[in-house]
Amino acid sequence: MKSVNLLFTFILLVVLTRQASAGIGIIPRPAHVVEGQGSFILTGEVSIISGNATRPEAAYLAGILGKGFGKKISVKNKGLGIVLKLNQKLNNELGNEGYRFSSRKHGIVIEAAGNSGIFYAIQTLRQLLPAGFEFRAQPGQEINIPVLEISDRPRFQWRAFMLDESRHFKGMEVVKNLLDQMAMVKMNVFHWHLTDDQGWRIEIKKYPELTKVGGFRKNTQTSRRSEERTGVPHGGFYTQDQIKEIVSYAAQRHIKVVPEIEMPGHAMAAIAAYPWLGTLGTTNEVAVTFGIMEDSYNVADPRVYQFLNDVLSEVFTLFPSGIVHIGGDEVKFEAWKNSQMMQEMMKREGLNTPADLQIFFTTRISNFIDKNGFRMMGWNEILGGNVHEWQKQEDVKVEQTLAKSAIIHFWKGSLDLVQKAVSDGYDVVNSVHSMTYLDYNYKSIPLSKAYSFDPVPEGLKEEYIPRILGTGCQMWGEWIPTVDKMNLQVFPRLAAYAEVGWTPKTAKNYEDFVKALASLKERWTLAGIRFYEGIE
Structure with a gap:
């Protein structure tokens, strides 16, 4: 009894x-x-x-x-x-x-x-x-x-929102407002995508051309696979003083800022500023179209490593989060395969595939980051493996091993890759694109689908669950030129991802979440934030 x-x-x-x-x-x-x-x-x-x-x-x-x-x-x-x-x-x-x-x-x-x-x-x-x-x-x-x-208490230690400002620069007040909204729902990582093919947004004092040239493009593609252009230049960047102000503002809200400085691909803005950084030798202006570009850093050139070390050294002084994201995704290997300098390096270092060369490069960068008391993070291509239909299988076979200190940011491919990463001793942030990309429309990721996401893959062994640090939602900016349109994509899904990251799985309830959302929607309305009002 x-x-x-x-x-x-x-x-x-x-x-x-x-x-x-x-x-x-x-x-x-x-x-x-x-x-x-x-x-x-x-x-x-x-x-x-x-x-x-x-x-x-x-x-x-x-x-x-x-x-x-x-x-x-x-x-x-x-x-x-x-x-x-x-x-x-x-x-x-x-x-x-x-x-x-x-x-x-x-x-x-x-x-x-x-x-x-x-x-x-x-x-x-x-x-x-x-x-x-x-x-x-x-x-x-x-x-x-x-x-x-x-x-x-939170379920996960990593509860992130990512803003891509390389594609469309938004500015300090917009960033601060996003930080305020993150704080309200207890998100604790602002992942700041600051460099890419279409713009370099962070002042590096040793290399002023990065913002003078790389921070501005002449035109902008208006839609996928379209020859249409806006017809107007686009640009902007943050001074180091502005970066410090935003980092301080975030810290007051218990949010750490993790910068993303893309390498070795998605680097055409930097290459446009300093053409000797590139592999092709033909890049002389910032990209005005979106997609996956052919050019990337020439990782066989010692000057490239010195450049990246110099850039990262200034980045370390601005971001006390202890983590630097280096991207590492979507590198097209044809330019590397056609480069005599690159092929000689591969032979010299005993590297059999371009993917091995990328891991060699990434580990060298990771070692530099480690020595400076920081930790490297990158998209899951930094482990090798084929996650793209356009990559040739023979190019992505790997024998090299990435430094174990790296945090793997999973975004694409089979969930078996997550299983393998954690069993090999890597920490993982799960941001699989089909569940967390805020630039996807609400038909692709309705609010209910966002809310249903579980960063822990089904069937993951109990011993590996602590290696899933958490999740992030990504606001990629290629086709999101205005703040109003960005807000429409972010809200209310930001609240769903906040609950995914914080609330115990057994305590979640979508119907109750939708009811509670009414109060946040009223706040957003009063704050002048546009949000999606569709019913899922």
């Missing part, structure tokens, strides 16, 4: 937790929620109680509450109100990003092992406030915060 009672109690707790979680409408859905009776009445007279260690988060919360109440909110060392408290004992249970949120009739207590957890609990509190709270200051208003007990 005792075991039956315990089972009944457990089932009742699960049901109550699920109902409460569905009722409060937080995205991403918390792991565990228990709703009590009554509420805490929040007014502009509330104080935030914080020690020195949580003062940055206290100031952030004070700014949010100040907007809604139309007055300055006090931050104090002691007292009642909204208490922010670091508690290292929670680390084993909730990790650095998890938190406990306890709202009672007399106040709110937020506890976490790390500052990130405090910050994410504040995002939970924000979503308990009226959607219009931060947009319409109403002095004297009262807000009822329901009595709740929340214990929450």
